[in-house]
Amino acid sequence: MTLVPEIDGERLLGRLDAFARIGATPAGGVNRQAFSAEDRGARRLLAELAKERGFAVFQDGIANLFIRRDGVDARLPPLLIGSHLDSQPTGGRFDGALGTLSAFEALEALEDAQAETRMPIEVVAWANEEGSRFAPGAMGSMAFAGTDVAAWKSIVGSDGACLGTEIEATIAALPEAGLRPLGMSISGYIELHIEQGPSLEQERLPIGVVTAVQGTRWLEVSIEGAAGHAGTTALAYRRDPMVAAVAAMRRLQTTIMPLDSRARFTVGRVAAQPGSINAIPQSVIFTVDIRHPQPERLEAIEAEVRQVCAAEAGAQHCSAVIGRSFDMPGAAFSPDMVKIVEEAVRSLRLPHKQIISGAFHDALFLARVAPAAMIFVPCRDGLSHNEAEYVEPAHAVIGARVLLQAAIAAASPR
Numbered sequence: 001m002t003l004v005p006e007i008d009g010e011r012l013l014g015r016l017d018a019f020a021r022i023g024a025t026p027a028g029g030v031n032r033q034a035f036s037a038e039d040r041g042a043r044r045l046l047a048e049l050a051k052e053r054g055f056a057v058f059q060d061g062i063a064n065l066f067i068r069r070d071g072v073d074a075r076l077p078p079l080l081i082g083s084h085l086d087s088q089p090t091g092g093r094f095d096g097a098l099g100t101l102s103a104f105e106a107l108e109a110l111e112d113a114q115a116e117t118r119m120p121i122e123v124v125a126w127a128n129e130e131g132s133r134f135a136p137g138a139m140g141s142m143a144f145a146g147t148d149v150a151a152w153k154s155i156v157g158s159d160g161a162c163l164g165t166e167i168e169a170t171i172a173a174l175p176e177a178g179l180r181p182l183g184m185s186i187s188g189y190i191e192l193h194i195e196q197g198p199s200l201e202q203e204r205l206p207i208g209v210v211t212a213v214q215g216t217r218w219l220e221v222s223i224e225g226a227a228g229h230a231g232t233t234a235l236a237y238r239r240d241p242m243v244a245a246v247a248a249m250r251r252l253q254t255t256i257m258p259l260d261s262r263a264r265f266t267v268g269r270v271a272a273q274p275g276s277i278n279a280i281p282q283s284v285i286f287t288v289d290i291r292h293p294q295p296e297r298l299e300a301i302e303a304e305v306r307q308v309c310a311a312e313a314g315a316q317h318c319s320a321v322i323g324r325s326f327d328m329p330g331a332a333f334s335p336d337m338v339k340i341v342e343e344a345v346r347s348l349r350l351p352h353k354q355i356i357s358g359a360f361h362d363a364l365f366l367a368r369v370a371p372a373a374m375i376f377v378p379c380r381d382g383l384s385h386n387e388a389e390y391v392e393p394a395h396a397v398i399g400a401r402v403l404l405q406a407a408i409a410a411a412s413p414r
């Protein structure tokens, strides 16, 4: 008698709780930054769970983690399902973890039912999706999709750590995982993720079928002035980069988003050197995250950031240098894979809508090498990258059920 694979909701919710304890913060979030001890702890736990089920465990040269369940025809390229385990410094317990653990739950459901799929299915935890400790983000999926990583090894993290060293230590922390070269042929990719925005909750929909992801760019603005004594330097003699930085941020915050509701402009990090209370800074560096669904608008917003920073630096007799650390063009997902997801949603008779993602995801890079699509579930108040991030247990389980149905369909095409 063939059993029908079913998501075990209690098991999934228990897993989410167990992983939320790794890097747990006092306010109920997680701090599991890429390649940290906490990230390694989560990877280790997932690898141990996989071994208990008899799944094969692999990792590649940038520490992407793969868990494989064979299909009837082992020669076929695997379907990948998954997300990421790394988090923001004050992240939520569902961003990334929901998609990774739901993918693992789908593999267990297939195993419990001894169900066969034509293709192998592999669960993947992509390395460094967040990019907050080591920019750029989506490093693991970018590398898997063909980006040359050689230059990354020397990147210094926000905490001064060396990326190459951290990657090696992370790989070494899972010696039992088989080592794989970067990249391989896959048949497709499906990722479950929280929306990280308010629309599904506002429309009381349990599922979003993601058709595309908007473009993202990360800039680093460095304004150089002249350090000086806070007490003795009169206004006329100051070349204060903080004054220039604040004026530039203020101008950009009063134009970019107020004049274009689809634009996103965020300054997430500001640092002054030497950072002394009684010294006019020598330099001020701040980060800029810009997003837009239209490529030409993204281009125009970056040009405006460059123009305004140069003008405000000049007004203070300072100089501005602007580097781009991340350029992630938006993309549409494969209509065939979106259709598979949509059919899975309909087979479960779930109300849903198509949606464009405001956040970037690993799926954006997988879409460059295989048919990819995403499934969203609502999160409370659309909150994410915040320790109060929350998903209704029922929505987490529904999302996993859609992922399982879509994976079964994608791994055993009729």
Ligand code: HGY
Pocket (backbone or CB within 6 Å): 129, 130, 137, 358, 359, 360, 361
């Ligand atoms: O920043 C992003 O869009 C992703 O959530 N890391």
Ligand code: MN
Pocket (backbone or CB within 6 Å): 084, 095, 096, 129, 193
């Ligand atoms: Mn994420």
Ligand code: MN
Pocket (backbone or CB within 6 Å): 088, 095, 130, 385
């Ligand atoms: Mn995130």
